[in-house]
Amino acid sequence: MCPKKELILDSYSNRNADLDRELVVHAAECLDCKEYLDNFDQVARLTETNLLHIVELDQIEIEVYKRLAVQGGTLANTTDTVKRRFRKYELLDLLIRLKEIVRFSWINLNNYRLLWLTVFAVALFTASWRYLIPGNDLSSSVSISKPRLETFRQEQLRQHIEEANAMHYLKNDSRTSQSILRLVKEQAQGTDLESYAGQQIQIAQRQRW
Ligand SMILES: [Zn+2]
Structure with a gap:
C-alpha cells in the first residue's frame, strides 16, 4: 500500500x-x-x-x-391531429388484419379454391368451345371478334360470381353475395352462367338462418 x-x-x-x-x-x-x-x-x-x-x-x-x-x-386543431393519427393507425391495423385473413384463407380454403378454379376452367372451356366453333370461318373478322367479346363478357361475369362466393364464404355476407348473383343472372341470360347463378342463389338462400 x-x-x-x-x-x-x-x-x-x-x-x-x-x-x-x-x-x-x-x-x-x-x-x-x-x-x-x-x-x-x-x-x-x-x-x-x-x-x-x-x-x-x-x-x-x-x-x-x-x-x-x-x-x-402545422395542423391547427390538436384533436384533429390525434384523430388523423388514430385513423392512420386504424388503417394500418386493418391492412394487417386483412393480410392475416388473406393468408389464413389461403391456407384453409386452398382445396375449396381449387374446386372453384376447376369448375370455372370447365365452364370456360365449354363456353369457348360452343362460341368458337361457329367462329371458325376465318374470312369474317366479325364472326371471330363477336365470340371473343362474348367470352370476355362471360369471364367478367365469372369473376363476379367468384366475388359473390368470396362475400358469402369469406365475409359471411350472404345478402351482398345474393345481390351480385342476381345481377350476374340477369346479365347472363341464355348462357350456362344464368342457371349456375340461379343455383348459387338457391344455395345461399338455403343457408340463410
Ligand atoms: Zn506510490
Missing part, C-alpha cells in the same frame, strides 16, 4: 494540475500507484463512454419530439 494513493485520489477529485505532474512522475516509478492510476483511468473512461451514450439517446429523443412538435404545429 503506497501512501501517495490518497494524494492521487485527491488530485483526481480536485483536478489539481500542479499535483498531477508530481504524481505522474511518482506513478511511473511506483508499481502500486501505476496500477491504481490505470484502474482509475479505466473506470473514468467507462463512465465517460456511458455518459456519452445517454447524451446520444437524449439527442435522438429531442429530435423526435421536435419533429412531432413541428408536425403537430
Whole structure:
C-alpha cells in the first residue's frame, strides 16, 4: 500500500494540475500507484463512454419530439391531429388484419379454391368451345371478334360470381353475395352462367338462418 494513493485520489477529485505532474512522475516509478492510476483511468473512461451514450439517446429523443412538435404545429386543431393519427393507425391495423385473413384463407380454403378454379376452367372451356366453333370461318373478322367479346363478357361475369362466393364464404355476407348473383343472372341470360347463378342463389338462400 503506497501512501501517495490518497494524494492521487485527491488530485483526481480536485483536478489539481500542479499535483498531477508530481504524481505522474511518482506513478511511473511506483508499481502500486501505476496500477491504481490505470484502474482509475479505466473506470473514468467507462463512465465517460456511458455518459456519452445517454447524451446520444437524449439527442435522438429531442429530435423526435421536435419533429412531432413541428408536425403537430402545422395542423391547427390538436384533436384533429390525434384523430388523423388514430385513423392512420386504424388503417394500418386493418391492412394487417386483412393480410392475416388473406393468408389464413389461403391456407384453409386452398382445396375449396381449387374446386372453384376447376369448375370455372370447365365452364370456360365449354363456353369457348360452343362460341368458337361457329367462329371458325376465318374470312369474317366479325364472326371471330363477336365470340371473343362474348367470352370476355362471360369471364367478367365469372369473376363476379367468384366475388359473390368470396362475400358469402369469406365475409359471411350472404345478402351482398345474393345481390351480385342476381345481377350476374340477369346479365347472363341464355348462357350456362344464368342457371349456375340461379343455383348459387338457391344455395345461399338455403343457408340463410
Ligand atoms: Zn506510490
